[in-house]
Amino acid sequence: MNSADPLVMIVDDNVTNIEMLAATLRSHFRLAIVKSGEKALELTQKRLPDLILLDIMMPVMSGFEVCEALKQDRRTRDIPIIFITAVTATDEKTKGFGLGAVDYITKPFHASEVLARVRTHLALRQMQEALEEKNRIIAGTLKEKRRQLDTLVDNLPGMVYRARFDGAWRTCFVSDGCRELTGYNPRDFTTHKGLHHGLFARGDSQGKKKRRARADDNLNKEIKALSLYPSLDDAHDNIHKALKKNIPFKETYPITTASGEDKWVWEQGIGIYDEQGNLTGMEGFISDITEKQKEAVALCLENRRLKSKCIHPHRFDDIIGASPAMQKVYKLILKAACQEDNVIIYGASGTGKELVARSIHTNSNRSRGHFVPVNCGAIHESLFESEFFGHKKGAFSGATTDKIGLLDRADGGTLFLDELGEISLGMQVKLLRVMDGNGYIPVGGTRVKKPDIRFVAATNRDLKKMVRQKKIREDFFFRIHIIPITLPPLKQRREDIPLLIQHFLDAYPQDETLPRMTDSVVSAMVDYHWPGNIRQLQNVLYQYLTLGQLEFLDPIGGKGGKTIEDAGHDKGEAQTLKSAMEEYERKFIEKMLALHGNRKIKVAEALGIDRKTLFRKMKHHNINI
Structure with missing residues (x-):
């Protein structure tokens, strides 16, 4: 055998x-x-x-x-x-x-x-x-594959997860990569009721104080201002919509780690369904894209910087002006547009504060949202909450329907608080809560709303003085006074007056019977001190075009300066605005040369232009010295 x-x-x-x-x-x-x-x-x-x-x-x-x-x-x-x-x-x-x-x-x-x-x-x-031997081989192979998969999953630069759904969500698996990404360990996720997004939201609320403690940490603000990505809540809603449609999802959104660190993550995943098509779970992967977002922010800021070098010499959006003072304002607008911090615009009445506020909004990432202007001085304190917070039907006598407040309208956009110096102390306290992120409750409502709003304010008053006088709360002042922009009065940028005249003339209905602009008219308008600034300039110009008479009236009453009739019709001196301004410019340069002893460098500095521009203008006007 x-x-x-x-x-x-x-x-x-x-x-x-x-x-x-x-x-x-x-x-x-x-x-x-x-x-x-x-x-x-x-x-x-x-x-x-x-x-x-x-x-x-x-x-x-x-x-x-x-x-x-x-x-x-x-x-x-x-x-x-x-x-x-x-x-x-x-x-x-x-x-x-x-x-x-x-x-x-x-x-x-x-x-x-x-x-x-x-x-x-x-x-x-x-x-x-x-x-049995085959099963042992298969079991050994599966064990090795599982070991390799576990090693791969745990060493991925991100977080793999699996969740089940049986009427309520529960995370049943999270890879070790969650520790580095979120600061939480896998057990924190598997013992948390609901999906992982809820833990990210809890980290957000726990990390607020820590984030404020790092005053130099503006990453999240910059990313939020410059990106088009949704919030954590929006991303959560988008994922659920995709699961209902049985389609894969890809979302980018912000999170706050267990330690309070701000990060941006990219999540992709897919739902799990039974034979009847019922949702039973989901699987996905989350990775850290904060560095990519930093690069995007840096690129956007660089684009803003390059754009600031290419500013139109005579205007910025709807703001007219070529003077050095206005060039500084344009740069501040761009800087404010690249950030999410609150802005305060100082300037006398008629200097164009609302135009600056709109320009900040238009050039920011919030341009897709609403720009909501409100005159604080026109709202009585008793109506403040109803106007700003809105109210529910039946909240008070006459409240027959729900009303959306100004804060609701500005959610995702910019709220422009004009005449901020007129706001009462009580109103300041209520707005301060919103600015601090604590939200508000509509009149007659029960649910706290926390809007995403950028505050831009304007005033013609001295807020620092008002703080000393206890008319403005100090904490409110520091909350709004982060990016200050001061607009010069028109008398400090007289070289912009001809440009403003041309701008208003272009907007005025054209008619052959309109009085012509003469050198004397332009000179008179440039020489006037304009206490009412650009608004007064527009009104005086339109009065001249309508009545043929240039009459300066100070806003406080009484005539200021001389009255000029439409001399062009009587003396045959009819001029276009361009010729009138060129005549004025020639005489003004000759006057400045005489004043400074023909020292061209001094004249260029006084005119706010460089020497090459001065030489070009002298050659154009045939001025020889």
Whole structure:
């Protein structure tokens, strides 16, 4: 026999049975023959058979007892056992199968039956062993793949997650990458009710004080001002909309880590659905894109800087002026537009404070939102909450419908607080809560609203003086006085007056009967001190165009300066504005040259232009010295 052939053990105390079985099996298998249960147990500790033919009725130790002992031993429990018996009772066979036997052979033996049953169960044993080996190989491969996957997932520069949904969301798995990304450990997510976004929101509220403590940390403000990405709440809503539509999602949004650090993340994922199409969960990946956002901010700020070098020499948006003073204002507008901090615009009445505020809004990332102007001096304190916060139907007598407040209208945009110096102390306290991020409650409402608003204010009063006089709260002043912009009065930028005249003339309905602009008219307008600034200039100009008479009236009443009739119609001195301004410019340059002793550098400085521009203008006007 070949040593590789299966080993069959025959256990029987009857010599005749042993000889019959041996005669049938000897030519096909290797045999081990023992005559008692005790010897069988002893031999199996030395040599493991591939199959055992076990007689039931034996002295001292029955076949049932031997079978039970073999099945309790880890080394021998998988050996197939075929019972040999002369008993045909069903209960005996049931007992044998219950102990772990695989078959019965009933005496008297039939050689072909014995051989067939032994071969069948040896083949089944070989198949089982092959299957077990294959399963071991597969299990080992799966274990290695899982180890590799776990290593990959835990070393990814981000956070892998899985969540289940059974009427409520629960995160069931989060990779170790969450620690570096969010500051939380996986258990924080898996024990938190709801999705991971809720933990990010909790970090946001816990981190506010820490963020304020880092006064030099403007990253989140800059990104928020310059990006078009949604908020955390918006991203959460967008993800749920995608899950309802059974489509993948990709969202970028801000988070605050457990330590209060501001970050921007990119999340992509997909829903899990059952055979009926019902949502059962979701899987996704979240990565840190803060550095990319920093690069985007730097690029945008650089674009703003480059744009500031290309400012139109005569205007910025709807603001007219080429003077050095206005060039400084334009640069401040661009700087304010690149940030989210509050702005205060100082300037006398008529200097164009609202135009500056609109320009800041237009050039900021909030340009898609509303620009909401409000005259603080025109709102009575008793109506403040209703006007700013809105009210619910039935909140008070006459409140027949819900009303949207100014803060609601400005959400996502800019609220322009004109005439800020007229606001009462009580109104300051209520606005201060909103500016500090604590929100407000509409009159008659119960839910706190926290709008995303950029505040731009304007005043013609001295707010610092008002703080000393206790008319403006100090904390309110510091909250609004972050980026100050001061507009010069018109008398301090007289070189812009001809440009303003041209601008207003272009906007005026054209008519051949209109009085012409003469050198004397332009000179008079440039020389006037304009206490009412640009607004007064426009009114005086339009009065001249309508009545043919240039009359200066100080806003406080009484005539100021001379009155000039439309001399062009009587004396044939009709001029276009361009020719009138050029005549005025020529005389003004000659006057300045005489004043400064023909020192061109001094004249250029006095005119607010460079030497090349002065030389070009002198050549144009044929001024020789």
